[in-house]
Amino acid sequence: MYRTHTCGELRINDVDKEVTLSGWIQAVRKLGGMTFITLRDRYGLTQLVFDENASAELKNKLEELGREYVIKVNGKVIERSSKNPKMPTGEIEIVVSDVEILNKSDIPPFTIENETDGGDELRMKYRYLDLRRNPVRENLELRHRMGQEIRKFLDDEKFMEIETPYLIKSTPEGARDFIVPSRMNQGEFYALPQSPQTFKQLLMVSGFDRYFQIVKCFRDEDLRADRQPEFTQIDCEMSFVDQEDVINTFEKLAKYLFYEIKGVSFNDDFPRISYDDAMKYYGSDKPDLRFGMKFTEITDIAQGKGFKVFDSVEYIGGIVAENCADYSRKQLDQLTAFVQKPQVGAKGLVYVKYNADGTFKSSVDKFFTPEDLKTWADSMNAKEGDLLLILAGKREDTLNALNELRLEMGNTLGLRDKDSFAPCWVVDFPLLEWDEEEQRYFAKHHPFTSPKTEDIELFETDPGKMRANAYDFVINGVEIGGGSIRIFNADLQQKMFRALGISEEEANEKFGFLLSAFKYGAPPHGGIAFGFDRWCSVFGGSSSIRDYIAFPKNNAGRDVMIDSPSEIDEKQLNELSLKVIKK
Secondary structure: OOOOOOOOOOOHHHOOOEEEEEEEEEEEEEEOOEEEEEEEEOOEEEEEEEOOOOOHHHHHHHHHOOOOOEEEEEEEEEEOOOOOOOOOOOOEEEEEEEEEEEEOOOOOOOOOOOOOOOOHHHHHHOHHHHOOOHHHHHHHHHHHHHHHHHHHHHHHOOOEEOOOOOOEOOOOOOOEOOEEEOOOOOOOEEEOOOOOHHHHHHHHHOOOOEEEEEEEEEOEOOOOOOOOOEEEEEEEEEEOOOHHHHHHHHHHHHHHHHHHHHOOOOOOOOOEEEHHHHHHHHOOOOOOOOOOOOOEEOHHHHOOOOOHHHHOOOEEEEEEEOOOOOOOHHHHHHHHHHHOOOOOOOOOOEEEEEOOOOOEEEOOOOOOOHHHHHHHHHHOOOOOOOEEEEEEEOHHHHHHHHHHHHHHHHHHOOOOOOOOOOEEEEEOOEOEEEEOOOOEEEEOOOOOEOEOHHHOOHHHHOHHHOEEOEEEEEEOOEEEEEEEEEOOOHHHHHHHHHHOOOOHHHHHHHHHHHHHHHOOOOOOEEEEEEEHHHHHHHHHOOOOHHHHOOOOOOOOOOEOOOOEOOOOOHHHHHHOOOOOOOO
């Protein structure tokens, strides 16, 4: 028997028990004639003590021990004289009577502690060691709990978990596919699924009216904190539903997870924001509603005063930072430098201090009177003591820059508490978006998204104004999921393809199997897919999904632990009829 108990299990009521523990040595401390070892396993830590009266044999074994050695110990539970309230097992310790080295360890490349001295790349190279650290283990425990609760909820709601294929047909629309060459069908290729979209629609045609899957998906795209080349979706689809049915069902799931995982209750419905309002007031289709600072447009009242920077632009708007009129020149210069960063894109920043005595001080006093500035302040609902921060330029670019400025101020002022949650739905997305370079429309979501019934006639007159039966679920400025009601009518689907510039021949080549299935009685259906990794990271209070994936890739899409991707040998290339041409 390797253990009678785990390292996180023993308590004060276990005193005098003879026990066997196994685990890894976290630390060795020698104090006089006593030696203390912290033993670790997945469940926690237990202190071992080797007293000065130990046998010579035991002392000899003790001299061999080092960090991360795997050992088995026998001993007796006693009450600690110096208790550690920070450890669940901190009231007891084990007086060791025998120790067995199960496996030795080299000195690890970084400390296996909560606060480690290992950098990201080093920890990714030795990820199997990083996974021993409590914070990483706790992240994966959170992910496990969420997965179990999701399955429990959806099973209770009569959803069936059904697996769909990983080797599918490439339909390059949106992100790039990962391509897999076929040996048996030379010159032809599979693609890894960006999502199970078409398969879940086929399941609806098949009569499985409630489907779900916690499934791997793959996208060959540039990476960032909330993207990985392989990621996990909670993929769901329902038949005989409209938008309200889908939103209500999965809002119920969200509230269930908030309560079961975070102990947070929501009594009211989550707010719903139209896409147009989200862009108008927050400059983002995933607004962070934990704090205010809505945008106010002041173009009409700020132009025509001889300030060329304002008079020559499409849009002027700003935010109000409450009680920040005492910002120093240095702080304002830092904000100006922030908005001028390439990823923000503003040319400059105009500030107006609405002082506590009712006076105004601004960076544009030369061009605008105190009465002008008071008009701005009133329009933006500012009060004495507030700071107005204003940007100007092309509408879309300036809204994006204001969004970045708003989030930066939210961080600076401590308004984005990771333990506070503000979920919302964003609805009424555009159905299509215009691509200037290709001079054609693309689907805002995907080609099977249904338009609003009242907008269908716009296919012939003004496709750009059509709204989609689509919805995104957002928590704290992070898009957690999105979905839509699908097109299930062949005539409407053909209209959509025409609007996207997809010919009937091309549609049949890419999606013929789905269009064929729709001829045999497709029900009205719709669904949603949640980013499981993202949801875990938001609940865990992290900005990076890598922290919640056991073996993630780095920002270059590489697994530095197993050194992947890697070259394959000539024999394999020949079997696949492939030749590598290096650029």
